[in-house]
Amino acid sequence: MSNYSKDFWHPMSHPNEIKQRESIHVVSGDGVYIKDDKGNELLDGVAGLWCVNVGHNRPEMKQAIMKQLDELEYFQLFDGVSHPRATEMAAKLVKMTEPENMKRAFFTSGGSDSVETALKLARQYHIINGQPERKKFISLRNAYHGLHFGGLSVGGINAFRRNYEPLLNNTVNVDAPWLYRNPWNCEDPDQLAQLCADQLAQEIEYQMPDTVAAFIAEPVMGAGGVIVPPEKYWPLVREVCDRYGILLIADEVVTGFGRSGSMFGSRGWGVAPDMMCLAKGISSGYIPLGAVMINERMEKAWDNNADFNGVIMTGYTYSGHPVACAAGIASLDIVENENLPENAKVQGAYLLNKLQGFADKFAKVGEVRGKGLMLAIDLVDDKVTRQPIDPTSGYANRVADIAREQGVLVRPVGTKIILSPPLTFQQEHCDKIAEALDKAFSTVKD
Numbered sequence: 001m002s003n004y005s006k007d008f009w010h011p012m013s014h015p016n017e018i019k020q021r022e023s024i025h026v027v028s029g030d031g032v033y034i035k036d037d038k039g040n041e042l043l044d045g046v047a048g049l050w051c052v053n054v055g056h057n058r059p060e061m062k063q064a065i066m067k068q069l070d071e072l073e074y075f076q077l078f079d080g081v082s083h084p085r086a087t088e089m090a091a092k093l094v095k096m097t098e099p100e101n102m103k104r105a106f107f108t109s110g111g112s113d114s115v116e117t118a119l120k121l122a123r124q125y126h127i128i129n130g131q132p133e134r135k136k137f138i139s140l141r142n143a144y145h146g147l148h149f150g151g152l153s154v155g156g157i158n159a160f161r162r163n164y165e166p167l168l169n170n171t172v173n174v175d176a177p178w179l180y181r182n183p184w185n186c187e188d189p190d191q192l193a194q195l196c197a198d199q200l201a202q203e204i205e206y207q208m209p210d211t212v213a214a215f216i217a218e219p220v221m222g223a224g225g226v227i228v229p230p231e232k233y234w235p236l237v238r239e240v241c242d243r244y245g246i247l248l249i250a251d252e253v254v255t256g257f258g259r260s261g262s263m264f265g266s267r268g269w270g271v272a273p274d275m276m277c278l279a280k281g282i283s284s285g286y287i288p289l290g291a292v293m294i295n296e297r298m299e300k301a302w303d304n305n306a307d308f309n310g311v312i313m314t315g316y317t318y319s320g321h322p323v324a325c326a327a328g329i330a331s332l333d334i335v336e337n338e339n340l341p342e343n344a345k346v347q348g349a350y351l352l353n354k355l356q357g358f359a360d361k362f363a364k365v366g367e368v369r370g371k372g373l374m375l376a377i378d379l380v381d382d383k384v385t386r387q388p389i390d391p392t393s394g395y396a397n398r399v400a401d402i403a404r405e406q407g408v409l410v411r412p413v414g415t416k417i418i419l420s421p422p423l424t425f426q427q428e429h430c431d432k433i434a435e436a437l438d439k440a441f442s443t444v445k446d
């Protein structure tokens with residue numbers, strides 16, 4: 001029945017299951033719309049995969065990429081070699097992260113690479129800073145930090161880990177600041193922030209503070225179900241990390257460059273991390289690119305180090321790829337010039353408000369939550385106990401299929417429907433998503 005691709009395995013899928021489903025073959029994109037091979041136009045409610053922040057087919061992007069290809073298609077950055085686009089892009093990133101006191105960019109090829117790099121630099125920082133015992137990482141349950149072994153090890157979604165263990169030693173996780181489901185059944189935001197921060201401090205004490213390298217978290221959890229922490233959570237976490245000399249790594253792969261309604265997720269919480277992992281929106285997905293931003297404290301540690309331990313023995317062939325950097329500069333110019341973080345904030349609040357009524361209207365909708373243009377519809381079997389829907393029931397897929405028939409692409413992920421549209425979305429697009437989902441939830445039988 002399906003026109004599935006026979007010659008490659010799809011990420012995140014069982015090859016046999018894919019054969020049973022009607023697949024979608026995307027052939028073009030323009031603005032906030034994509035087209036499939038049957039000529040159907042679909043509103044892109046997922047921005048590719050949380051990444052096409054400036055929208056599809058932007059002339060400015062294509063021009064920047066073509067111009068760079070005419071000049072220099074590729075060169076490396078190892079051993080002090082550089083090229084103009086990497087230099088310009090790094091300067092732009094440092095400028096954009098001035099409020100967080102970031103001083104350097106380290107380029108990578110994507111989000112998983114950024115996480116891996118940040119974890120390695122955290123350990124190395126402590127070595128050159130005279131505390132070589134600090135090796136452990138603490139992270140959050142439900143977190144998603146990419147799928148390389150380091151990122152998997154600090155990731156908190158066990159389905160991703162199961163068949164790939166054993167993972168990195170010396171990683172532990174603590175509870176996510178999730179108002180809808182937490183072990184304390186706490187529904188008071190301030191109290192939950194404190195409970196989570198206290199739990200983190202207790203875990204650090206238990207692990208022994210002088211063995212802990214870093215705490216890593218997403219400012220707003222994405223793949224784990226768009227978990228928006230209480231306002232006070234991140235400032236409290238910063239305090240805990242400072243109290244114990246632990247680095248704070250913000251995984252901004254999704255939240256970076258406006259998605260959560262501020263230029264960076266950390267900025268939305270008024271917090272300056274020690275490192276920021278970036279990818280996705282950095283180039284709006286036009287060409288793969290990632291970066292880790294490094295703050296002044298870390299820069300200084302390296303500035304004051306002259307021995308072999310300070311050599312950064314990590315990096316990628318495509319670190320700072322010139323064409324990717326050209327795309328990155330063009331994308332970030334658009335993000336700034338069109339004030340897309342503000343648009344994400346305004347349109348996100350509008351869409352959230354429209355969808356929140358679903359929790360009263362539909363039996364299977366437990367909660368709708370979000371910040372900026374990252375939203376999740378949490379599906380439940382029981383509204384009182386908040387028991388998540390059986391992910392094997394196929395309910396989320398059926399909702400998404402009907403939304404698609406209405407011309408809207410959303411992302412079903414087991415027990416949730418995720419929305420992460422381009423940051424150029426306007427009110428009419430939010431209305432269209434809400435109408436399509438209303439129809440879908442009204443139609444799908446339990």
Ligand code: PMP
Nearest residue numbers: 110111112144145146251253254
């Ligand atoms: N961190 C976060 C928070 C992510 O959401 C993702 C990807 N969804 C990654 C890291 C990994 O990025 P990539 O898929 O580009 O390797």
